[in-house]
Amino acid sequence: MARLMTGAEIVLECLIREKVDTFFGYPGGVTLPLYDALYDSKIRHILVRHEQNACFAAQGYARATGKVGVCCATSGPGATNLITALVDALMDSIPVVAITGQVSTKLIGSDAFQEADTFGITRPCTKHNFMVKSLAELPQIIHEAFHIASSGRPGPVLVDIPKDIFQAQGHYTPVTTIHLPGYKISMDGHAGQIRRAAQMVWEAERPMVYAGGGILAADASKELREFVEFADIPSVCTLMGLGAMPSEHPNYISMPGMHGSYAANMALTESDLLICLGVRFDDRVTGRLAAFAPHARIIHVDIDPAEISKNRVADIPIVGDAKRVLEKLTENVRELADEMRPKNAAARKAWWSQVREWKAEHPLVPEFSTEEIKPQHLMAEIDRISGGNAIVCSDVGQHQMWCAQLIRFNEPRLWINSGGLGSMGFGVPAAVGAQFAQPDKLVFAVAGDGGFQMSIPELGTIANNKLPIKIIIMNNGYLGMVRQWQELFYNNRMSSVLLEGFPDPEKLAGAYGFIGKTVEKPSELRAALQAAVDHPGPYLLNVKVTSFENVYPMVPAGGAINEMVLAPPQPVAV
């Protein structure tokens, strides 16, 4: 049976049925009917200060919970302000539904006020997008959007709704079935392939598990741990997969890649079998592809068939959900254990020995100085307070790499960062979303002085909602990562990387009504951080760190990952 509702009311009803309790947005002309209906609704809407941050906050919410994050913007500039964050969600496969208003159907194509071809512009920025043409199709489209965003390989979906559709009245018939004949998802991997993979696992003498964001998307952390433990294989987690294996697990080495650890990169390079789970052989991890894991056979498990054999041909491709495949894989591995484990026992022992040796040779350890705060020291202090349990939302740059190297994450969904797109200005709004998603958890927003200045408007959102986020600025006065590349590859010609005129943090936070402090001395760092964490509200801590510090190890562009530069070149005495 149907009841009479406006398009705006239908949108909210659909959100409620999708269990959305919080969404982030910024109203405008064409979304007035939606916001009017919102006034009486029990859904919580968080007003941000820039639409880009509404979508980053929706991402932070999604990344911290696994639920679909929702954001809302008006037509024209409101919608176009979402683009960066939508592409970011697409690159990192984050489930987000973006609702944008559009000018009335009669005005579309007439260059009306605040009109933009949102549907056309966001087509390559989203997993899928919709333009609603009639009231009748509205509920179906909203639910299809949620389904597409959250299933298979998750991603952002945009729904563009013209103003007259928001205002139109009609009968609302609840939707309970989604029919998208062209949207095929294979959840269960091929049983024969899984069997062959299990055999390969035992046959390998130097196996490695290479796990990434797909483990988090599949909620497969427990299954991953069980597999790694039973088969007793060393594992690495990519930037997007940190926390999939607990950082402190004995089978966990660390992050591989351009700024990964020595042990992780050497282990991948010398391996004879890579068990790839929810990863995509991204160039930051592989370095020069031809030289990546040259001796290894590849088992590649991914829910997106297009990723398999895209960058590296898979010997055993398995299209499926990581959770289900890992369960079956462990089962098969168990069945073969008694017969096959003794055959390779000696080789495996030698491999573990070698891996531990690499770990001991060049461990990722923080550096300290008594004169200035080293950035690694800052990360070590954050790690100490976190104990592997805090949520850390990072911005993009050198600080992001040091966080990934030096902060422990013992569970998934604690490490939140922009990996694939690397969008500066991500950290603070993502922390807003994460704090709403996990109100009882300690949430750090770690940003460089560059990225922080891209997110200053959201200090208003934080103050307004009294979010107890601890914003830690790693302030080296430069656009650090760019400066590092200029030093290493452009003869130290520091072109446009000096970030002068950083605002006084005490005054800035004070202007927004909360506390801001600066700390410069290494001896004061611990106490300053503790004070920030102990304070019951939002806190801005500006940590002045060494200006010319570089992230090591580093794999130079075009290099193989075992050709890393491990430490800054020492000056030679003449």
Place this chain on the structure above:
Amino acid sequence: MLQLISLLVENKPGALMRVTGVLSARGYNIESLTVARTLDPELSRMSITVDVEPSQCAQVIKQINKLINVLQATDLTEAPAVRRELVLVRVRSSKEDRTTILKEADIFGARAVESSVDGFALEATGDPEKLDSFIRVIERYGDVEVTRSGLVAVSMEPKKLKLAPPVRKEHLHAPEDAQETVTTE
């Protein structure tokens, strides 16, 4: 190399753009593209020839299949398939060549669809190689203007269409829905 792809896509707004968009975003050059409705008005069939490295062929199909509106994408490059194209050739000719041109056209199974003082408009259909020869022959008679339709292909071994079944969403049921089945007249 030229990869020939035949795909079945839902006839929804933007569907064509999605396909061409994903190809151009990935750097694959589209040589020709035809699209038209099938017997089912909700579905269109597209024939696309893409200029791509042989190692990329499988990836192209996979990327197209990722699109939600695409029901099926088949690589027909090596498969048994009928390939047809239509070409309209306008040729300016001298009075003396007129009969010869018509005879040449006849050999290719082409016909004159328009005749004027200056020359003819000839229509020919066939596989692309035959049409290439036809154009080369006619070109020798005078200035030509060539309009090709692009390749249309049909596979000789029809693949069974594997579609995703409807998904029932239990969480979308609300208790009040059941009460509303009572009609009030």
